[in-house]
Every structure is written in C-alpha cells, then in structure tokens.
Amino acid sequence: MEDYGRFLALLVSALLVGFVSVIFSLVWVFHYREGLSWDGSPREFNWHPVLIITGFVFIQGIAIIVYRLPWTWKCSKLLMKFIHAGLNTIAMILAIVSMVAVFEFHNAKNIPNMYSLHSWIGLTAVIFYSLQLLLGFAVFLLPFAPVPLRAALMPIHVYSGLTIFATVIATALMGITEKLIFSLKNPGYSASPPEATFVNCLGLLLVIFGALILWMASRSHWKRPPEENAKVLRPIGGTPEGTEAESTMTDGSNADKSDLRINSEAARKQNLKLDEAGQRSTM
Numbered sequence: 001m002e003d004y005g006r007f008l009a010l011l012v013s014a015l016l017v018g019f020v021s022v023i024f025s026l027v028w029v030f031h032y033r034e035g036l037s038w039d040g041s042p043r044e045f046n047w048h049p050v051l052i053i054t055g056f057v058f059i060q061g062i063a064i065i066v067y068r069l070p071w072t073w074k075c076s077k078l079l080m081k082f083i084h085a086g087l088n089t090i091a092m093i094l095a096i097v098s099m100v101a102v103f104e105f106h107n108a109k110n111i112p113n114m115y116s117l118h119s120w121i122g123l124t125a126v127i128f129y130s131l132q133l134l135l136g137f138a139v140f141l142l143p144f145a146p147v148p149l150r151a152a153l154m155p156i157h158v159y160s161g162l163t164i165f166a167t168v169i170a171t172a173l174m175g176i177t178e179k180l181i182f183s184l185k186n187p188g189y190s191a192s193p194p195e196a197t198f199v200n201c202l203g204l205l206l207v208i209f210g211a212l213i214l215w216m217a218s219r220s221h222w223k224r225p226p227e228e229n230a231k232v233l234r235p236i237g238g239t240p241e242g243t244e245a246e247s248t249m250t251d252g253s254n255a256d257k258s259d260l261r262i263n264s265e266a267a268r269k270q271n272l273k274l275d276e277a278g279q280r281s282t283m
Contacts, residue, residue: 002221004070011065014212017205018058024202025053032195033183038101040108047101049176055094056129056168057206061213063087064165067224068216080224081141088133095126118174125167132160162217169210173203 029036029046036050037043066072066084099122106113114120139145139153176199180189187193216222 007068007070007216007222010212010216011069014061014065014209014216017209017212018061021202021205021209022050022054022058024198024205025050028195028199028202032198040104042105044101044108045105048098049172049179051094051098051101052168052172052175053202053206055091055098056125057172057209059087059094060091060129060165060168061209063091064161064213065216068222073224077224085133085137085141088129088136092126092130092133095129099123099126116178118171118178121167122171122175125164125171128160129164129168132157132164162214166210166214169206172206176203 029043029050033046034041034043036046038047063084066087067080072080103113105111114123135153136157139150140157180196180199184193184196189196
C-alpha cells in the first residue's frame with residue numbers, strides 16, 4: 001500500500017476520535033441529561049443522540065472504510081461484503097431505534113413531530129440510507145445482478161453513501177445545537193454554560209471524525225487492489241501474462257502465438273472490469 005504509515009495514522013486518529021465522540025455522548029446524557037430509560041420521559045429521548053452518534057456516525061464511518069484496511073485484502077471479497085453490509089445494517093437498526101425514541105417521547109409530552117429542519121433532513125437521511133442498504137444487498141451482495149448493472153450503479157452507490165454520511169454529520173450538529181437551545185434556560189445557551197461548551201466540543205469531534213473518514217474513502221491509491229480471475233477467464237491455451245515462449249516455428253505458428261497473447265490481454269482487461277464492477281466496493 002502506498003503511504004501505509006499515513007493511512008495507519010489517519011485510521012488510528014479516526015477510530016480514536018469516533019470512540020471519544022461516543023463516550024462524550026454518554027457523558028452528556030448521564031452527567032447533564034439525567035441518563036437513559038424507556039418510559040416516555042426525557043431520559044427516553046436521550047437514546048436519540050447516543051444511538052445516532054454510536055450507529056449512524058461511528059459504525060457507519062467504519063463500514064465506509066472497511067474495504068481499505070490493508071490487512072483485510074487477503075480475505076475473500078465476499079466475506080468483506082458481508083462485513084460491510086453487516087456494519088451498515090447495525091447502523092440502520094440503531095438509527096431507527098433512535099427515531100422511535102424521539103417519536104414516543106414527543107407523543108408522550110404532546111410535542112409536535114417533524115416540524116424542524118433537523119427532523120426533515122434526519123428522516124430523509126434514514127430513508128435514503130435504508131434504500132442504499134437494500135439496493136446494495138440486491139445488486140452487490142446477491143449473485144443475481146448482471147455485471148453491466150453493477151458497473152453502472154457502483155459510482156452511484158459510492159457517491160450516495162458518502163453523501164448520506166456527510167448529511168448525517170451535518171444533521172447531528174443541527175440536532176445537538178437544537179437540543180441545547182431548547183434545554184438550556186437558566187443560564188441559556190448564549191451564556192456558554194459548561195454543558196454547552198462540552199456539547200460544542202462533541203460537535204467538533206464529529207466534524208473531525210467525518211473529515212477523516214471522507215479523506216480516507218476518497219483517496220484512490222488506498223483502494224483495495226483488484227484481483228484477476230485468471231483461472232476463470234483465461235483463454236483456452238493462453239499463456240500467463242508476462243511470459244514469453246521461445247520459438248523457432250514457422251510464420252503460421254508465430255501468428256497463433258500472437259493471437260493467444262492478444263486474447264490473454266483482452267481477458268486480463270475483462271477480469272479487471274468484472275472485479276471492479278462485481279466485487280470491489282469502496283463503500
């Protein structure tokens with residue numbers, strides 16, 4: 001891997017910042033916001049920031065870069081697809097549970113639902129994330145989708161995944177700011193009480209985590225290297241790439257060898273195309 005040391009430093013930094021963000025969310029709800037429960041009280045609402053930061057931010061971020069971990073490149077791509085899909089599934093479940101907590105708390109307290117920009121964008125992100133996950137299962141994990149369809153959808157899959165992740169970060173920042181404005185009364189948010197300062201630091205951690213994940217996911221030289229399925233697509237009678245057979249045969253036999261080399265090169269290109277479209281994902 002090119003710049004392995006730099007990648008490792010960024011990875012460790014991202015994991016550390018993400019883990020600290022989860023710890024900050026727990027400290028916030030237990031030290032400043034009365035803890036957690038599931039009884040329709042504000043403690044039930046507290047599940048929302050904890051699960052969003054843990055699942056929708058931290059676990060989703062890990063799912064995005066899991067293909068780029070160089071020590072996993074010896075694992076089968078099918079295994080890595082299951083790990084990628086499994087992490088995203090966990091993130092989606094936690095996000096849905098967090099939204100159920102919000103709706104139940106609002107209904108118990110007769111608070112209107114879906115009136116803020118934070119709620120609009122947040123619900124949109126969950127819906128598109130669910131669609132992204134379902135389409136990913138159907139197209140890239142199950143073996144039924146044709147290769148041209150996978151090739152056409154892969155750039156969209158990658159772009160939409162990164163866009164959803166960035167949107168989740170932005171929505172989380174809106175949400176924690178909204179919560180502080182509504183909750184802090186005396187002193188208010190503008191007076192910068194300790195809770196406000198602490199949660200502002202949490203927001204900075206989320207931004208740093210998102211920036212690190214997006215940077216690692218957007219560097220092309222840190223992608224999982226392609227694999228060539230030579231045994232599957234090598235032409236019958238073709239020689240392995242990079243070998244030259246010495247010959248003193250007639251012009252006709254030389255022409256046959258030239259055809260074999262051309263076929264071998266064409267098969268190599270087809271292997272790379274199949275690997276990019278049907279097996280590799282950067283998300």
